Amino acid sequence: xxxxxxxxxxxxxxxxDSTNFTCSFPSSNFYALHWYRWExxxxxxxxxxxxxxxxxxxxxxxxxxxxxxxxxxYLYIKGSxxxxxxxxxxxxxxxxxxxxxxGGGTRVLVKP
Amino acid sequence: SAVISQKxxxxxxxxxxxxxxxxxxxxxVTMMFWYRQQPxxxxxxxxxxxxxxxxxxxxxxxxxxxxxxxxxxxFSTLTVSNMSPEDSxxxxxxAPGRGITDTQYFGPGTRLTVL
Numbered sequence: 001x002x003x004x005x006x007x008x009x010x011x012x013x014x015x016x017d018s019t020n021f022t023c024s025f026p027s028s029n030f031y032a033l034h035w036y037r038w039e040x041x042x043x044x045x046x047x048x049x050x051x052x053x054x055x056x057x058x059x060x061x062x063x064x065x066x067x068x069x070x071x072x073x074y075l076y077i078k079g080s081x082x083x084x085x086x087x088x089x090x091x092x093x094x095x096x097x098x099x100x101x102x103g104g105g106t107r108v109l110v111k112p
Numbered sequence: 113s114a115v116i117s118q119k120x121x122x123x124x125x126x127x128x129x130x131x132x133x134x135x136x137x138x139x140x141v142t143m144m145f146w147y148r149q150q151p152x153x154x155x156x157x158x159x160x161x162x163x164x165x166x167x168x169x170x171x172x173x174x175x176x177x178x179x180x181x182x183x184x185x186x187f188s189t190l191t192v193s194n195m196s197p198e199d200s201x202x203x204x205x206x207a208p209g210r211g212i213t214d215t216q217y218f219g220p221g222t223r224l225t226v227l
Contacts (some may be wrong), residue, residue, distance in 0.1 A: 041121070044217055091155075104154045
């Protein structure tokens, strides 16, 4: 059983502040790490797919880093806005499997 | 990219009844995935639906409880049978991108409440 953990489970952020949260995953048989943003009543939306150790990806005010040797990824939100409020999911794809294993998500609430 | 729609978007059902969820993809895909998210839990894979063969179920999920149909390359259904309150979840269907380094595409989900 693959264990993908996200922390914290939830966080409240003041508008304009920056924040970050973690996804940890097994460091063996790594193939890819996905990040999704899931707003209520909408489809989960892909943010990043990361495959290389040391990878850094950026999309607007959101960025992510990847450390495959120690098995973690950080997602950063710079200058949080209310529209950033969502659940952020990471998902691990290992070389031995053909499916994504999801973490429990980090629910972000940005307060005006 | 793929656009995925699901019906119904939500439902409230009585225990002991069954609900069939429909998933439509706007392009042909070999595999479709069915997930559920119980309250406070991770998004968990129920089964992989392949066109022309039996669905492959993950540990803890069985065909009698979650029968799946996959009549063609753009459509699938998931039935939640003999429902109990523990089946109250969000059910999502999904299709893979071009490869495992491509994203997965998801439907908007079906929010099921079982009384």
